[in-house]
Amino acid sequence: MLVELTVNGESRSANVPPETTLLKMLREYLGLTGAKLGCDVGDCGTCTVIVDGVSVNSCLMLAGRADGCDVTTIEGLATADELHPLQQKFEEHGALQCGFCGPGMLISAKNLLDTNPEPSVFEVRDALAGNLCRCTGYTKIIEAVIEAGEMMNQEQATV
Amino acid sequence: MATRVKDVQTNVEDLVTAREARAPSRQPLAVPIDQPVTFPLELPESEARLRTPAVGQRATRPDGRLHGLGQTQYIDDITFPHMLHAKILRSEYAHARIVSIDTSEAEKMPGVIATLTGAEVPENSFGPTYQDQPILAYPIARHRGDGVAAVAATTEQFALDALEKIRVEYEPLPAVFDPLEALEDDSPKVHGGDTNIYTSKVIKKGDVEAGLAASDHVFERRFSTQMVEHVPLEPHATIASWDGNGRVSIWSSLGRITLGREDLARTLQMPQSRIRLIGTVVGGNFGGKNEITNEPIVALLSRKSRRPVKAIYSRGDEFVSSTIRHPFIMDYTTGVDNEGRILARKIRLVLDGGAYCSWTGTTIGKGSILAPGPYNIDNVLVEAYAVYTNKTTTGAMRGFGAPQVCFAYESQMDDMADALGIDPLEIRLRNGFSENSLSPTGQSLQSVALKESLTQAADRFRWKEWQA
Amino acid sequence: MRPMNYIVPESAEAAVAILAERGENACPLAGGTDLVVDLKHAPGNINALVDVSGLEEFRGIDETDEGLRIGSMVTYGEIMEHPVCIEKTPEVVAASHTVGAVQTRNLGTIGGNLVTCVPSADSAPALMVLDAEVTLIGTNGWRRMPIEDFFVGPRKTILEPCELLAEIWIPGHTLGKPSSFYKFGLRKGQALALVNAAAALELDGDRIVEPRIALGAVAPTPIRAVKAEALLDGQVVNAKLLDEAAKISVTESKPIDDFRASRNYRRQLIRTLTRRVLERSVEIARERQEKDKLH
Numbered sequence: 001m002l003v004e005l006t007v008n009g010e011s012r013s014a015n016v017p018p019e020t021t022l023l024k025m026l027r028e029y030l031g032l033t034g035a036k037l038g039c040d041v042g043d044c045g046t047c048t049v050i051v052d053g054v055s056v057n058s059c060l061m062l063a064g065r066a067d068g069c070d071v072t073t074i075e076g077l078a079t080a081d082e083l084h085p086l087q088q089k090f091e092e093h094g095a096l097q098c099g100f101c102g103p104g105m106l107i108s109a110k111n112l113l114d115t116n117p118e119p120s121v122f123e124v125r126d127a128l129a130g131n132l133c134r135c136t137g138y139t140k141i142i143e144a145v146i147e148a149g150e151m152m153n154q155e156q157a158t159v
Numbered sequence: 160m161a162t163r164v165k166d167v168q169t170n171v172e173d174l175v176t177a178r179e180a181r182a183p184s185r186q187p188l189a190v191p192i193d194q195p196v197t198f199p200l201e202l203p204e205s206e207a208r209l210r211t212p213a214v215g216q217r218a219t220r221p222d223g224r225l226h227g228l229g230q231t232q233y234i235d236d237i238t239f240p241h242m243l244h245a246k247i248l249r250s251e252y253a254h255a256r257i258v259s260i261d262t263s264e265a266e267k268m269p270g271v272i273a274t275l276t277g278a279e280v281p282e283n284s285f286g287p288t289y290q291d292q293p294i295l296a297y298p299i300a301r302h303r304g305d306g307v308a309a310v311a312a313t314t315e316q317f318a319l320d321a322l323e324k325i326r327v328e329y330e331p332l333p334a335v336f337d338p339l340e341a342l343e344d345d346s347p348k349v350h351g352g353d354t355n356i357y358t359s360k361v362i363k364k365g366d367v368e369a370g371l372a373a374s375d376h377v378f379e380r381r382f383s384t385q386m387v388e389h390v391p392l393e394p395h396a397t398i399a400s401w402d403g404n405g406r407v408s409i410w411s412s413l414g415r416i417t418l419g420r421e422d423l424a425r426t427l428q429m430p431q432s433r434i435r436l437i438g439t440v441v442g443g444n445f446g447g448k449n450e451i452t453n454e455p456i457v458a459l460l461s462r463k464s465r466r467p468v469k470a471i472y473s474r475g476d477e478f479v480s481s482t483i484r485h486p487f488i489m490d491y492t493t494g495v496d497n498e499g500r501i502l503a504r505k506i507r508l509v510l511d512g513g514a515y516c517s518w519t520g521t522t523i524g525k526g527s528i529l530a531p532g533p534y535n536i537d538n539v540l541v542e543a544y545a546v547y548t549n550k551t552t553t554g555a556m557r558g559f560g561a562p563q564v565c566f567a568y569e570s571q572m573d574d575m576a577d578a579l580g581i582d583p584l585e586i587r588l589r590n591g592f593s594e595n596s597l598s599p600t601g602q603s604l605q606s607v608a609l610k611e612s613l614t615q616a617a618d619r620f621r622w623k624e625w626q627a
Numbered sequence: 628m629r630p631m632n633y634i635v636p637e638s639a640e641a642a643v644a645i646l647a648e649r650g651e652n653a654c655p656l657a658g659g660t661d662l663v664v665d666l667k668h669a670p671g672n673i674n675a676l677v678d679v680s681g682l683e684e685f686r687g688i689d690e691t692d693e694g695l696r697i698g699s700m701v702t703y704g705e706i707m708e709h710p711v712c713i714e715k716t717p718e719v720v721a722a723s724h725t726v727g728a729v730q731t732r733n734l735g736t737i738g739g740n741l742v743t744c745v746p747s748a749d750s751a752p753a754l755m756v757l758d759a760e761v762t763l764i765g766t767n768g769w770r771r772m773p774i775e776d777f778f779v780g781p782r783k784t785i786l787e788p789c790e791l792l793a794e795i796w797i798p799g800h801t802l803g804k805p806s807s808f809y810k811f812g813l814r815k816g817q818a819l820a821l822v823n824a825a826a827a828l829e830l831d832g833d834r835i836v837e838p839r840i841a842l843g844a845v846a847p848t849p850i851r852a853v854k855a856e857a858l859l860d861g862q863v864v865n866a867k868l869l870d871e872a873a874k875i876s877v878t879e880s881k882p883i884d885d886f887r888a889s890r891n892y893r894r895q896l897i898r899t900l901t902r903r904v905l906e907r908s909v910e911i912a913r914e915r916q917e918k919d920k921l922h
């Protein structure tokens with residue numbers, strides 16, 4: 001079936017078998033390998049992408065369901081010459097080690113900061129509960145998210 | 160919208176606070192838990208500190224940016240034209256003789272290009288210490304995670320469908336799951352022979368019986384730990400491409416590629432010079448990716464199909480088939496004087512090894528040496544045995560046996576402190592290693608900051624206040 | 628996943644008709660957080676998915692004279708953001724918050740959760756204490772029933788083949804009723820409940836009126852603790868009474884023994900959680916009385 005999406009601002013489409021998940025479509029049909037397959041059952045969050053403003057496990061969502069939707073993946077965070085504040089802060093804090101959880105983690109964090117730019121530690125933990133990281137122990141991730149929020153607020157203020 | 164989240168949160172937070180208020184007399188610490196630690200840490204100046212200026216500084220990882228951008232290429236992000244996907248069929252029994260395997264129906268399934276069984280592997284055994292593990296079990300399967308056959312097909316789903324068509328005839332054999340039972344004479348023997356013990360270690364220092372006899376108090380207790388899977392977020396992954404010149408290139412999430420190449424040369428029975436093993440960025444290892452798993456299978460499927468083949472473990476494969484941490488059963492007998500000084504410690508460790516040896520040698524070594532704990536003890540006896548059981552293979556995992564024994568000896572330190580009415584910190588300071596202490600194996604230890612670390616840490620988390 | 632047909636029906640009636648026509652091989656698809664996982668591992672003979680998640684009849688949250696209507700295909704994320712839910716059914720919001728994690732809550736629907744009908748479904752107890760009803764649409768048209776009657780056994784509801792859960796109704800008189808929900812899992816995020824408990828009650832002076840207690844993961848289906856409710860009804864609140872009711876609710880449950888927790892541990896949890904949700908509901912009712920006095 002033909003599925004048409006706007007991915008990171010670009011219109012993309014592919015002819016996929018109906019049982020294709022959104023994750024498979026992004027990775028195998030659109031060449032966007034940022035989102036990862038960690039568990040295939042909705043537990044780990046490595047496949048997290050934003051669909052029409054809300055974050056979802058793309059391993060559980062059929063591509064057909066996303067037809068006509070606006071999708072943001074990790075590839076859509078940075079511009080050609082600037083990192084997203086989250087990416088900058090994650091790098092500064094060393095918040096990623098093996099990095100496999102990173103794309104999903106950053107997308108969940110972005111989804112949080114888009115609606116709540118000054119989250120408490122509790123809110124960050126709650127928002128990232130669906131993103132497992134086996135390497136870091138989360139502390140640096142939480143610090144990075146909070147600082148990225150502050151940075152985004154400052155940028156907002158200076159505009 | 161933000162207020163909304165907070166509304167919901169109040170409820171949960173109320174509940175949490177209410178729960179904490181009901182907790183036994185523990186006063187919340189004055190320092191809020193989420194107060195960030197500021198870097199660089201202000202650490203006391205000492206000679207050792209001046210020689211190691213990097214300690215306590217924040218380092219940025221060179222690969223951190225790519226991770227954040229989603230540009231890091233893990234194996235599953237790599238594809239080749241014409242590439243096939245492989246899946247592995249696992250044993251139906253924990254212990255069985257494979258009477259026959261029939262892949263003919265599977266081969267007729269749509270998309271299937273090649274199949275493989277253990278009988279086709281040139282040298283069907285590998286392992287970092289003993290080469291007791293088959294690539295694909297044949298003729299005996301020793302645990303449920305043992306692969307018995309593999310399929311390469313044009314899609315993962317075709318490969319999975321084909322697995323269901325493979326007919327395996329098993330003759331179930333008696334199995335053993337409990338490591339203590341596995342020690343018994345009449346237990347089923349996982350690898351034949353007359354014992355399931357495959358590695359042991361003894362450490363002797365002084366005279367442990369005399370030390371126990373001279374003690375004012377003797378504490379005895381059994382501690383045990385469970386199996387732990389590494390759960391790297393990136394499952395084990397491999398791509399192999401066998402070319403027309405008879406060379407094979409293998410992209411693998413393996414952490415130790417030089418060792419892996421040796422195992423590949425052995426199992427494929429070809430010179431290392433014809434094997435190109437490419438270690439890619441690893442999405443989490445923790446010891447679980449220290450030896451080959453499906454690399455030879457994928458390589459042989461590529462040779463048979465003349466196409467690149469990729470195999471990614473499912474999360475299920477990961478749990479049953481990749482290695483895990485050794486469960487330990489630990490019997491501790493410790494003699495102390497009235498002041499809590501340890502005079503003797505006698506330890507028996509039984510390591511539940513699962514079906515194959517893997518990194519047990521290292522684990523039993525480190526586990527045994529560290530078993531008495533970082534304490535000055537004149538009389539020590541450690542006896543450690545690793546036994547086979549019909550369960551998931553245990554292997555390397557962070558600390559190689561150190562965390563298991565640490566749980567036991569530190570628990571017993573607390574037991575003793577409690578029984579003798581000594582402060583748990585104090586009993587550790589009385590017994591702890593200091594500069595030039597001798598380890599149980601007679602190594603003279605340098606740069607020992609155990610007591611300083613304990614005292615500093617206790618100060619920082621206000622141990623005294625908690626005790627009050 | 629095996630090859631599937633993916634069908635998006637025009638209306639609820641069309642969905643029912645498609646399901647009737649295709650029989651056993653077709654399956655309605657809601658949020659997919661359970662079904663898609665099942666299909667990946669054990670698809671059985673299903674070869675068509677009828678995606679009902681976007682159907683107008685099953686969507687939306689509206690407050691009417693009758694009460695609050697929540698479409699079965701409303702996601703947990705939507706409930707958590709809806710101003711009316713936040714104001715009038717805060718415990719349904721709290722229960723929603725304990726389901727999975729953000730990503731799964733944005734896909735998973737409240738109706739899907741009820742239809743999956745696992746004993747630990749988090750939304751069920753919170754809805755049951757508010758005397759919620761459900762409406763169903765099938766080949767014989769619509770029907771409506773109390774939510775308790777919807778659950779028949781583990782993974783088994785009253786739905787006939789080809790029948791769909793359409794709406795959840797919370798009657799007007801229980802909107803804003805003092806209530807409380809508590810879930811206990813082995814960890815905070817993404818855990819299945821070992822036990823979840825909800826309570827709702829009004830206070831008339833010091834007397835408890837219309838008490839409701841519902842428990843999840845303690846029996847084959849979510850249950851009401853009716854004997855405990857009867858004990859409370861019309862009585863003057865005191866700590867002992869609440870604990871007594873909590874004790875009785877343990878006798879009304881049949882918790883299982885499994886690798887997550889022992890039966891005995893679950894029993895203790897039932898008592899503790901029931902007492903806490905009752906205490907909390909009383910507290911809310913009291914606060915409300917204070918406020919009313921001020922006005």
Ligand code: FES
Nearest residue numbers: 038039042045059
């Ligand atoms: S791969 Fe989707 S949640 Fe793990």
Ligand code: FES
Nearest residue numbers: 097099133134135
């Ligand atoms: S950095 Fe490895 S899983 Fe998070």
